[in-house]
Amino acid sequence: MQKKIIEVKNLTKNYGSVQAVKGISFDVYEGEIFGLLGPNGAGKSTTLEIIETLKDKTSGEVWVDGYSLDKNPNEIKQIIGVQLQLSGYYPGLTLAELLDLFAGLYNKKIDKKKILEEVKLADKAKAKYKELSGGQQQRFSLATTLINNPKIIFLDEPTTGLDPQARRNLWDLIKQIRLSGTTVIITTHYMDEAEELCDRVAIIDSGKIQSVATPDELIDNLVATGFERTKEVKKATLEDVFIHLTGKSLRED
Numbered sequence: 300m301q302k303k304i305i306e307v308k309n310l311t312k313n314y315g316s317v318q319a320v321k322g323i324s325f326d327v328y329e330g331e332i333f334g335l336l337g338p339n340g341a342g343k344s345t346t347l348e349i350i351e352t353l354k355d356k357t358s359g360e361v362w363v364d365g366y367s368l369d370k371n372p373n374e375i376k377q378i379i380g381v382q383l384q385l386s387g388y389y390p391g392l393t394l395a396e397l398l399d400l401f402a403g404l405y406n407k408k409i410d411k412k413k414i415l416e417e418v419k420l421a422d423k424a425k426a427k428y429k430e431l432s433g434g435q436q437q438r439f440s441l442a443t444t445l446i447n448n449p450k451i452i453f454l455d456e457p458t459t460g461l462d463p464q465a466r467r468n469l470w471d472l473i474k475q476i477r478l479s480g481t482t483v484i485i486t487t488h489y490m491d492e493a494e495e496l497c498d499r500v501a502i503i504d505s506g507k508i509q510s511v512a513t514p515d516e517l518i519d520n521l522v523a524t525g526f527e528r529t530k531e532v533k534k535a536t537l538e539d540v541f542i543h544l545t546g547k548s549l550r551e552d
């Protein structure tokens with residue numbers, strides 16, 4: 300039986316009269332990549348920020364690695380990695396300086412070289428954040444989740460705005476991080492990303508969970524209802540053509 304590392308029970312969040320999260324429950328197992336999928340405004344970020352201890356809930360219960368969000372938020376902070384919002388704050392600092400700054404916030408000693416190597420930015424230690432490409436900035440943002448050597452990392456739409464090569468590269472990095480035993484929770488509205496990365500997904504719409512299962516189970520369940528695609532599935536997509544013509548390697552480096 301897999302260990303539950305996150306348990307969410309009947310979670311709600313109201314913003315004034317808007318009920319953004321309407322009593323959702325789900326578990327995340329240790330070592331998995333768990334996806335929260337949903338359209339804009341579904342409540343994904345709100346749910347993530349509550350579990351990250353960054354936002355108050357209205358009601359419900361959350362446990363992270365056995366710690367109660369109500370009673371032990373500080374213990375939870377010690378074992379999670381969140382993407383620090385960098386853009387706009389310290390664009391003139393170098394990556395090495397930023398890592399020192401964040402390590403100071405966590406009161407941790409870190410191996411900057413190792414962290415930058417993990418996200419393929421070892422040669423950019425002296426580059427300023429603002430000089431990085433979009434893909435490099437996202438990789439650095441991923442690196443900031445690792446500073447605390449966390450058991451769980453939270454990634455909120457990590458590949459938004461990236462080109463196909465940079466997206467695939469980030470997917471590989473996320474899979475590598477998971478291989479080291481870290482649990483990953485990711486929000487996305489890209490279905491291909493969820494299919495490629497996630498062991499299990501929760502589909503959220505208008506603050507409610509519609510379904511939680513593996514991507515294959517969700518597809519099988521739909522097919523079992525008699526669903527058929529109206530058009531014949533193409534043997535390749537335009538993205539396949541793009542990758543075939545332009546290659547998989549990153550352009551920015």
Ligand SMILES: Nc1ncnc2c1ncn2[C@@H]1O[C@H](COP(=O)(O)OP(=O)(O)OP(=O)(O)O)[C@@H](O)[C@H]1O
Binds near residue numbers: 341343345346488
């Ligand atoms: N600080 C806030 N004050 C008031 N309403 C908010 C606030 N933050 C979010 N909302 C509302 O709560 C709902 C859920 O927002 P949330 O950002 O959690 O959704 P999301 O699924 O992450 O969407 P997206 O994919 O667009 O990021 C939306 O209706 C949003 O307008």
